Amino acid sequence: MTNVEKPKIALFLCGCSTNISNLIDLDAIAEWARKREDIDIIEVHSLLCSPDGKEFFKQEIARNKPENVIIAACSPHQHEVTFQDLAAEAGLNIGHIQMVNIREHCAWVTPDKVKATEKAKSLINAAMMRAELAEDIEKQTMIANTDVLIIGGGIAGIEASLIASKAGRKVFIVERDISLGGEIIKTEEIAPNMACAPCLLAPRLSEVRDDPNITVITNAVVTEVLGFLGNFTVKIHKKARYVDDSCIGCDACFEVCPVTVPSEFNLELSTRNAIYTLFPGAVPAMAVIDKDICKHFIDDSCNACIGACPFGSINFDEKDEEIVAEVGAIVIATGFETGDPSVIEEMGYRKIENVYTIREFERLTCSNGPTGSKIKLKNGEEPTSIAVIHCADSLRENGIPYCSGTCCIRAAKVGELARKQIPDVRVINIHNDLVFTGPAANDFYRKQLDGGTEFVKTDHTSIKIYERNDKIAIEGAGILLEVDMVVLSTGVKPAKGTEALAEMLNIDIGKNGFFQSDHELLHATCASVDCIYIAGSAAGPCDVAESVTRAQATVGDAISKLVPGREIELEMMTTVIDEDKCGGCKLCITVCPFKAIEYDAEENISKVIEAICRGCGTCAATCPSGAAKAKYFTDKQIFAEIGGLLNV
Amino acid sequence: MSDFNPKIVAFVCNWCSYAGADKAGALKLNYPANVKLIRVMCSGRVDPQFVMDAYREGADGVMILGCHPGDCHYRTGNVKALKRYKLLKKTLSQFGINDKRLKLDWVAAGEAALFQKVVNDMAETVKELGPLHITGYVEQGGK
Numbered sequence: 108m109t110n111v112e113k114p115k116i117a118l119f120l121c122g123c124s125t126n127i128s129n130l131i132d133l134d135a136i137a138e139w140a141r142k143r144e145d146i147d148i149i150e151v152h153s154l155l156c157s158p159d160g161k162e163f164f165k166q167e168i169a170r171n172k173p174e175n176v177i178i179a180a181c182s183p184h185q186h187e188v189t190f191q192d193l194a195a196e197a198g199l200n201i202g203h204i205q206m207v208n209i210r211e212h213c214a215w216v217t218p219d220k221v222k223a224t225e226k227a228k229s230l231i232n233a234a235m236m237r238a239e240l241a242e243d244i245e246k247q248t249m250i251a252n253t254d255v256l257i258i259g260g261g262i263a264g265i266e267a268s269l270i271a272s273k274a275g276r277k278v279f280i281v282e283r284d285i286s287l288g289g290e291i292i293k294t295e296e297i298a299p300n301m302a303c304a305p306c307l308l309a310p311r312l313s314e315v316r317d318d319p320n321i322t323v324i325t326n327a328v329v330t331e332v333l334g335f336l337g338n339f340t341v342k343i344h345k346k347a348r349y350v351d352d353s354c355i356g357c358d359a360c361f362e363v364c365p366v367t368v369p370s371e372f373n374l375e376l377s378t379r380n381a382i383y384t385l386f387p388g389a390v391p392a393m394a395v396i397d398k399d400i401c402k403h404f405i406d407d408s409c410n411a412c413i414g415a416c417p418f419g420s421i422n423f424d425e426k427d428e429e430i431v432a433e434v435g436a437i438v439i440a441t442g443f444e445t446g447d448p449s450v451i452e453e454m455g456y457r458k459i460e461n462v463y464t465i466r467e468f469e470r471l472t473c474s475n476g477p478t479g480s481k482i483k484l485k486n487g488e489e490p491t492s493i494a495v496i497h498c499a500d501s502l503r504e505n506g507i508p509y510c511s512g513t514c515c516i517r518a519a520k521v522g523e524l525a526r527k528q529i530p531d532v533r534v535i536n537i538h539n540d541l542v543f544t545g546p547a548a549n550d551f552y553r554k555q556l557d558g559g560t561e562f563v564k565t566d567h568t569s570i571k572i573y574e575r576n577d578k579i580a581i582e583g584a585g586i587l588l589e590v591d592m593v594v595l596s597t598g599v600k601p602a603k604g605t606e607a608l609a610e611m612l613n614i615d616i617g618k619n620g621f622f623q624s625d626h627e628l629l630h631a632t633c634a635s636v637d638c639i640y641i642a643g644s645a646a647g648p649c650d651v652a653e654s655v656t657r658a659q660a661t662v663g664d665a666i667s668k669l670v671p672g673r674e675i676e677l678e679m680m681t682t683v684i685d686e687d688k689c690g691g692c693k694l695c696i697t698v699c700p701f702k703a704i705e706y707d708a709e710e711n712i713s714k715v716i717e718a719i720c721r722g723c724g725t726c727a728a729t730c731p732s733g734a735a736k737a738k739y740f741t742d743k744q745i746f747a748e749i750g751g752l753l754n755v
Numbered sequence: 756m757s758d759f760n761p762k763i764v765a766f767v768c769n770w771c772s773y774a775g776a777d778k779a780g781a782l783k784l785n786y787p788a789n790v791k792l793i794r795v796m797c798s799g800r801v802d803p804q805f806v807m808d809a810y811r812e813g814a815d816g817v818m819i820l821g822c823h824p825g826d827c828h829y830r831t832g833n834v835k836a837l838k839r840y841k842l843l844k845k846t847l848s849q850f851g852i853n854d855k856r857l858k859l860d861w862v863a864a865g866e867a868a869l870f871q872k873v874v875n876d877m878a879e880t881v882k883e884l885g886p887l888h889i890t891g892y893v894e895q896g897g898k
Contacts, residue, residue: 182773182780183794184777211779211780212780212792214780215780215781216779216783216784216785217788218785219788222788226791229791700827700829701830721829722796723796723797723829723832724795725797725799725800725829725832728799728800728802740796740800742802745805749764750808752764752791752812753764753809753813753814754813
């Protein structure tokens with residue numbers, strides 16, 4: 108070459124051994140290409156992805172420095188990245204590299220060699236037309252915060268915070284209740300192995316409490332989340348406890364407090380005072396004053412707790428606090444809510460004495476429960492018979508429409524727990540469906556059968572529960588029996604506040620009301636926004652093992668994405684909006700599946716947040732003024748490709 | 756008319772349909788050489804102007820192939836494509852173009868045989884319609 112101008116296009120034709128060269132006449136294509144003015148370099152290689160081929164490819168580009176490279180070979184899904192990387196090493200921007208699929212989309216589907224060769228020419232021609240319009244695409248990176256916010260302090264949130272801390276991340280764990288533990292802390296034995304929940308939890312709670320990397324913020328809610336991907340600013344409203352951290356959670360003040368209300372922790376089966384802890388040994392240990400019922404706050408008529416406290420921990424002047432946390436990832440571990448069977452009139456819940464939910468029954472068996480672990484009737488006697496109603500609120504139109512999959516094993520536990528205390532008790536589980544998934548759960552079911560639990564099948568929607576002869580009658584299709592106690596097995600619902608939190612985080616909720624996974628199979632613990640994760644049953648009903656596993660998965664993804672000292676690589680093929688062309692119509696905002704476009708009212712333009720944009724180009728197809736440009740797939744490039752494809 | 760080989764341009768999404776076409780290739784499932792594919796990242800990227808431009812440039816039929824609803828790599832891009840498609844079908848007749856010359860379908864990455872079937876069916880349909888002679892005014896493409 109005599110001139111010093113950069114060659115416009117270099118065309119590499121790969122024979123793919125004989126996969127392409129036997130089916131397409133590459134020499135004829137090379138000859139056709141040589142007659143064109145727009146192609147300066149034409150190379151035919153027998154196998155461009157071989158070590159020799161790659162080296163050849165790279166050196167050709169480094170030596171000739173073409174403006175654009177076209178590789179007619181296999182599918183870009185096979186080797187696009189290979190050639191992009193090689194070309195980049197040789198100094199060519201990846202926006203100027205195109206692969207033309209003459210193998211899968213041409214040679215292999217066109218038996219006639221002449222036709223296949225002609226088709227290959229048109230595909231290459233389209234790429235040539237496109238090449239003239241190629242633009243640089245710059246790699247984009249962003250500095251990210253590597254700290255983690257965990258919303259919810261149940262087993263999932265605790266697990267997530269411990270792992271994140273072990274990886275050296277600073278962790279904020281926000282719990283709306285006054286101490287950590289979530290649902291699992293309300294039970295003591297977990298099927299199928301009757302594992303001891305406090306034994307699982309207590310050491311973990313201490314670990315969280317003592318970990319300098321973990322900031323535990325209880326009695327608090329997240330009120331605002333700003334930012335995105337690796338850069339979130341979170342506002343947390345922490346309610347005043349009116350008790351400082353010198354409190355060790357002893358009960359000196361409880362005894363003198365004149366106010367009592369039903370205890371939420373004991374599901375209203377016992378009472379608590381205006382100053383209280385959830386249970387002895389809670390983390391954090393310090394008590395809290397319920398301002399709404401405390402006589403000091405109502406009419407300044409009582410200061411009893413101050414006098415009783417041996418540590419001087421009471422502080423009526425404490426104020427609510429606004430805490431701001433800067434984090435890179437957010438893990439939602441807000442858990443679930445157990446279904447309320449009072450929505451099903453026929454279950455007699457809250458109308459008939461000794462009709463309990465499974466959750467309440469579990470409290471009866473706990474050492475810190477309302478009866479000190481004794482299974483008792485309201486009259487103080489032991490029950491001689493207990494009926495357990497499966498799907499008491501589930502798989503029904505007017506209740507929970509789905510099967511939670513975790514309640515049958517919990518319901519089957521009743522017999523195991525009851526017989527421990529009352530060996531002769533008769534336990535009858537009344538069910539329509541029975542779900543014991545996996546060998547361990549199935550073994551547990553067989554163990555209950557062997558232990559004496561009766562399993563009786565009937566249509567669960569036919570069941571009516573009423574009082575008769577000082578007993579509780581259960582009538583259903585083909586059954587009628589009388590028992591002393593009824594336990595209603597209820598399903599799993601999304602936690603209260605799920606919708607509000609989803610709105611705050613700008614993430615999706617699935618059709619059953621739980622947080623929606625980004626992909627049910629591949630990204631089950633990722634929310635629909637990058638760097639927001641769903642642990643535990645916030646993503647849907649699950650048992651303890653799965654809850655913990657999901658928590659581990661969330662942190663695994665977060666810490667592999669957010670590494671101290673390493674910038675996050677962003678999607679390169681994003682869409683950008685030309686400010687001069689944008690008319691501020693906001694149509695793009697309505698179609699963006701990722702909420703990656705924001706409207707700037709001051710300038711009356713829409714702007715793409717490139718850190719969130721994944722480059723689908725739906726906005727570009729919608730934009731009426733041509734302001735939205737999808738990189739590598741611009742309107743002009745596609746029009747050129749259409750023309751090139753049809754007019755060789 | 757029997758020797759008429761319609762020119763068909765198919766806009767295929769990168770994740771499902773392009774991969775479905777790759778698989779059809781790997782399984783050597785033949786289809787007419789005049790069916791040519793244009794890769795876009797998402798079926799939602801297909802601007803109706805691309806379709807009109809393809810007719811203007813000589814295509815006898817145009818296809819838009821994307822991920823099945825619910826499977827979209829970009830969540831709902833394919834749903835946007837469907838909405839535009841329905842509108843575009845109505846518009847086509849006003850340009851004097853039989854709306855059978857436009858077809859939207861869903862082809863997953865594993866559905867090689869389905870890919871072959873939808874493109875062959877389209878080729879057959881357009882073959883019956885004959886070459887496209889644009890009678891109305893088709894707007895010049897390019898924004």
